Amino acid sequence: MGITTKSLLTSTAATLFLAAPALAETITVTEATEAAITDALAAAAASESASTVVLAFDGDVEIADTLAYDGRSALALIGSGQTISTANNVTLLAATEGADLHVVGLTLAGPGGWTVENRGDLDGAAAKGIFVDLRDDQTGTATLVAEDVTVRGVAGYGIHISDCTLADDCGGGQTGDGDGSDAGIALTLRNVTINDVGNGTFDGDGLRADERGPGGITALITGSTVSMAGADGIELDEGGAGDVVATIIDTRLVENGAYCTPALFADAIPDPDEAEFEEGAMAEADIPGPVTGTPDNTCIERAVDLYDDGSVEAYEFGLDLDDGIDFDEGGAGSIHAVFLRSTISRNLDEGVDFDEAGNGGIDVQFIDTVAEDNTDDGYKNSEEDAGSVTGLMLRSSATGNGGKGAVFEEEGDGDLAVIAEASSTANNDDSDGTGIEAVQEDGGMGALTLIDSDIADGTDLDGVDLK
Numbered sequence: 001m002g003i004t005t006k007s008l009l010t011s012t013a014a015t016l017f018l019a020a021p022a023l024a025e026t027i028t029v030t031e032a033t034e035a036a037i038t039d040a041l042a043a044a045a046a047s048e049s050a051s052t053v054v055l056a057f058d059g060d061v062e063i064a065d066t067l068a069y070d071g072r073s074a075l076a077l078i079g080s081g082q083t084i085s086t087a088n089n090v091t092l093l094a095a096t097e098g099a100d101l102h103v104v105g106l107t108l109a110g111p112g113g114w115t116v117e118n119r120g121d122l123d124g125a126a127a128k129g130i131f132v133d134l135r136d137d138q139t140g141t142a143t144l145v146a147e148d149v150t151v152r153g154v155a156g157y158g159i160h161i162s163d164c165t166l167a168d169d170c171g172g173g174q175t176g177d178g179d180g181s182d183a184g185i186a187l188t189l190r191n192v193t194i195n196d197v198g199n200g201t202f203d204g205d206g207l208r209a210d211e212r213g214p215g216g217i218t219a220l221i222t223g224s225t226v227s228m229a230g231a232d233g234i235e236l237d238e239g240g241a242g243d244v245v246a247t248i249i250d251t252r253l254v255e256n257g258a259y260c261t262p263a264l265f266a267d268a269i270p271d272p273d274e275a276e277f278e279e280g281a282m283a284e285a286d287i288p289g290p291v292t293g294t295p296d297n298t299c300i301e302r303a304v305d306l307y308d309d310g311s312v313e314a315y316e317f318g319l320d321l322d323d324g325i326d327f328d329e330g331g332a333g334s335i336h337a338v339f340l341r342s343t344i345s346r347n348l349d350e351g352v353d354f355d356e357a358g359n360g361g362i363d364v365q366f367i368d369t370v371a372e373d374n375t376d377d378g379y380k381n382s383e384e385d386a387g388s389v390t391g392l393m394l395r396s397s398a399t400g401n402g403g404k405g406a407v408f409e410e411e412g413d414g415d416l417a418v419i420a421e422a423s424s425t426a427n428n429d430d431s432d433g434t435g436i437e438a439v440q441e442d443g444g445m446g447a448l449t450l451i452d453s454d455i456a457d458g459t460d461l462d463g464v465d466l467k
Contacts, residue, residue, distance in 0.1 A: 024051060025044070027043055028053075030057055032059040032061050033061065037055070037061065037067055045069055048073065050073050053076065055082055055106075059082070060084070061082065061085070062085050063086050064090070066093070068096055069095045072097045072098065075099050076101075076102040077106070079103075081106075081107075082105075083107040084109070085110075089120045089124070090127050092108040092109075092110065092128070093131070094128075094131040094133070097135060101144050102145040104148060107152070109151075110129070110152070111153055114154075116296050117295050119200050120156065120201055121200065126154075126200050128154055129152075129197060130146065130160070131157070131162075133162050134161070134185075136165060136181055138181040138182070139181070143187075144186070144187050144188070145188040145190075146189050148192075149192045152193075155204065156204045158207060159192075159194065159207045159208070160208045161208075163180040163183060163215065164180055180210075180212030180213030180215070182213055183213065186217075189224050191222075192225075194224075194227070195228055196227075198231050199229075199230040203259075204259060205326075207221075207234045208235050211240065213242075215240070216242025216244065217238050217245070219236060219246040219247070223249070223250045224252075225252040226251075226256065226324075228255050232323045232324070233254075234324075234325045236326075237328045238330065239331060240330075242331070243334050244327050244329050245337075247337075248325070248340070252345070253325050253344045257322030260321055264295060265299055270317055275314065281312075282312040284304065284310070284312050287315050321349040323347055323349045323352070324344040324351045325344065326353045328356075335362045339364075339365065339369040342370075343372075344369070345371070347375065348375050350377045357383075358387070359387060361414060362388075364379075364391050366379060366391075367392070367394045371397070375403075377403035378399075378403070379393075379398060379405070381408050382407070383412065383414065385411070385412040390418070391406075391417075393453075395423060398425045399427055400428065405434065406435070407439075408439070408448075410440050410441065410442075411439075413442045413443045416439075418448045420448070422453060423454075424455070427457065435459060437460040438460075439462040439463060439464065441463060447467055
C-alpha cells in the first residue's frame with residue numbers, strides 16, 4: 001500500500017504542524033505513487049483526530065485526479081521538496097469538508113500553457129492548486145497554512161479558500177453574491193511561490209479568499225512571491241460583518257492581472273470608448289451594445305448611466321485588468337493592513353487596491369515598501385461610507401505608476417489622516433502632478449502630513465489640509 005501509520009507524531013512533524021494534538025495520527029507514505037497518497041488521505045479522513053501525512057519517498061509524483069481530503073479533522077501534508085504534478089485540468093489538492101490544512105515542502109504543478117485563447121473553463125471549472133471549501137454549518141476559524149510551497153501552471157486560482165455557498169460563482173468585490181458559514185478564515189503563507197496561475201479563466205487570482213458569513217479574514221504572508229497570475233495576485237473578499245486583517249512582509253507581487261491580454265482586445269472596444277449626452281438626446285438602443293466575438297467577452301466591461309427619462313447620460317467601455325493585491329470589505333468590518341519590506345510592481349491595474357463599503361474604515365501602513373510601474377495607481381485606498389481612513393507611508397515609494405502614486409479617499413462622514421514620512425513619489429500619472437491624492441468628501445476632517453518626504457510629482461487634495 002505504500003503507507004504506514006503510528007499514533008505518536010515524530011518530532012519533526014509535530015514541530016511543523018503545531019495545531020495537531022500530541023496523540024494525532026501520523027501516516028507515512030513510502031511509495032511515490034498517486035495511489036499511495038490517495039490511500040493515506042483516505043486513512044486520515046477516517047480518523048477522528050488530526051492527522052499528519054508525511055511523504056517519505058524520493059522523487060516526484062504525477063497524478064491524474066485531485067488529491068481529495070474529505071475529513072473534517074485537521075490535516076498536515078508534509079513533503080521534503082517533491083513535486084506533485086498533473087497533465088490534466090484538475091485541482092491538485094482539495095480539502096472538501098473545510099478541514100484545517102497545513103501544507104509543507106511541496107511543489108504543486110499544473111500543465112501550464114493556459115491563456116485566454118487556451119482556456120481551462122470551457123468544459124468545466126478551471127483547476128486550482130490548493131482548494132479549501134468550508135461547510136455551510138462550519139463555525140470557529142478555518143485555517144490554511146502553506147510553508148515552503150510552490151504552486152504553478154494551473155488554469156484557475158493558485159490557492160483558494162471559500163466560505164461561500166456559490167463556490168466559484170461567488171463573484172468578487174464588495175458586491176459578490178452568496179452566503180457563508182459562521183466561521184472565519186485564517187491564512188498563513190511562509191516562503192510560498194505562486195506563479196503562472198489563473199491564466200485559463202476570467203478572475204483567476206493567485207491567492208483568493210471568499211468570506212461571506214459573519215466571520216472575518218486574517219492573513220500573514222511573509223517571504224513569498226505571487227507573479228503572473230491572470231487576475232489579482234492576492235484577493236481577499238469579505239462580504240459580511242468581519243474585518244480583513246493582513247500583514248505582508250518581505251513579499252513580492254509582480255506582473256499580475258493580464259489574463260485579458262490588451263493586444264487581443266484593443267480592436268473589440270468601441271470607438272469612442274466613452275461618451276456623454278444631454279438628457280433626451282440618445283436612446284440606449286443607439287449606443288454600442290455588449291461586446292461579443294472575443295476569446296472571453298467578460299474581459300470588456302460596459303457601464304451605462306441613464307437619465308430619469310430612460311435616455312443615456314453616459315457610457316464607457318474598458319478592459320478588465322487586475323491588481324497586485326486587492327482587498328474588498330463590504331459589511332460593517334474594516335480593512336487593517338501592514339506592508340513591510342515588500343514590492344508591488346508591474347501589475348496590470350492598481351498595485352494595491354483596497355475598497356471598503358459600510359460602517360468600517362481603512363487603516364493601512366506601508367513601511368519600507370515599493371510600488372512601481374503598475375498600470376494604474378500604486379497604492380489605492382478607498383472608503384465609501386461613514387468609516388475613517390488612516391494611512392502611513394514610512395520610508396516607502398511610489399514611482400512610475402500609470403495612475404496616482406498613492407490614493408487615500410474617504411467619501412462619507414469619517415475622517416482622513418495620512419502621514420508620509422521619509423517617503424517619495426515621482427513620475428506617476430503620466431507625470432501629471434499627482435504623487436499623492438487625498439480626498440475627504442463629506443463631514444469629516446482631512447489631513448495629509450508630510451515629514452522629510454519628496455513628493456516630486458505633487459499632491460492633489462480635496463477637503464484635506466496639508467501639514
